[in-house]
Amino acid sequence: MFVWTELQTGQLPGLADRLRAAAKAGAPAGTQTAGAATPNPTRAPASTPTALDTPTAVAAARPTAVPTAAPRPTATTAPRAPTTLAISAAELDAELKRQVANGAVPLRNPVLTLAPPDRVQLRGGVPVAVFEVPVEIEARLFVDDRGALRLSTTRVDAVGASLPAGVASALGQQIDAQGSQAVEAALPPGAAARRVAVESDRVTVELAPAASSPSSGSVG
Numbered sequence: 001m002f003v004w005t006e007l008q009t010g011q012l013p014g015l016a017d018r019l020r021a022a023a024k025a026g027a028p029a030g031t032q033t034a035g036a037a038t039p040n041p042t043r044a045p046a047s048t049p050t051a052l053d054t055p056t057a058v059a060a061a062r063p064t065a066v067p068t069a070a071p072r073p074t075a076t077t078a079p080r081a082p083t084t085l086a087i088s089a090a091e092l093d094a095e096l097k098r099q100v101a102n103g104a105v106p107l108r109n110p111v112l113t114l115a116p117p118d119r120v121q122l123r124g125g126v127p128v129a130v131f132e133v134p135v136e137i138e139a140r141l142f143v144d145d146r147g148a149l150r151l152s153t154t155r156v157d158a159v160g161a162s163l164p165a166g167v168a169s170a171l172g173q174q175i176d177a178q179g180s181q182a183v184e185a186a187l188p189p190g191a192a193a194r195r196v197a198v199e200s201d202r203v204t205v206e207l208a209p210a211a212s213s214p215s216s217g218s219v220g
Contacts (some may be wrong), residue, residue: 007214024095045174083206083207084207085187085191085206086205087183087202087205088199088202089112091167091186092114092120092203093111093112095182096112096179096182097110100124105174105175105178106128106174107124107126107135107137107171107175108125108126109124109125110124114130114198114199114200114202114203115138116197116198116199116200117197118140118141118196118197118198119198120141120142120179120198121136121138122136122138122139122175123136126163126171126204128164128167133159133161133163134158134160134161135156135158135159135163136155136157136159137153138173139153139154139175139179141196141198143194143195143196146192147191147194148180148184148193149182149184149187151179151180151183152176152178153173153175156172184198187205187207188207190206192208192209193207194207194208
């Protein structure tokens with residue numbers, strides 16, 4: 001009706017002009033055109049720290065280094081093994097011949113033989129007046145209570161003859177003294193023996209450790 005009225009009154013062109021002006025001016029501020037979706041900005045929720053982000057949780061999550069005490073070195077003293085010394089039959093025989101040459105033992109052409117487990121045998125000739133009487137001497141080798149090696153004559157026999165009692169006794173004493181010096185000279189200076197064993201080709205001496213006192217006893 002309004003358009004018809006405007007058309008009858010001859011004002012239709014003016015109405016068209018007013019519509020175009022209104023379209024150019026645009027909608028008033030604060031108004032929205034129909035169908036235009038206005039985004040509704042929403043504030044992103046602040047991130048809530050999780051349990052693993054808290055200092056306590058972080059500290060709990062870290063592996064705890066538990067200090068362990070270093071093991072103390074245990075002072076152990078290994079027992080010192082005794083030193084074993086071997087004296088060959090040839091060495092003893094050479095020492096005996098040296099003493100015979102010095103006149104310490106009145107025995108000519110001596111021959112030494114080792115008799116296990118603890119015996120030393122000597123064969124030779126003993127001058128009696130104008131004769132030379134063959135003899136066999138047997139002595140026991142042992143360790144005394146001071147750790148020294150000792151010979152003790154157990155038998156003096158004449159072969160095919162007889163010896164005066166005084167000669168046999170004196171010969172035995174000389175063998176004891178000089179023979180003990182011979183076997184003792186084969187040990188290191190100041191060494192003490194623990195035990196001794198006679199073998200067929202050598203004499204084996206077990207030395208006592210230097211820190212301990214010599215043990216007493218004998219072998220045989």
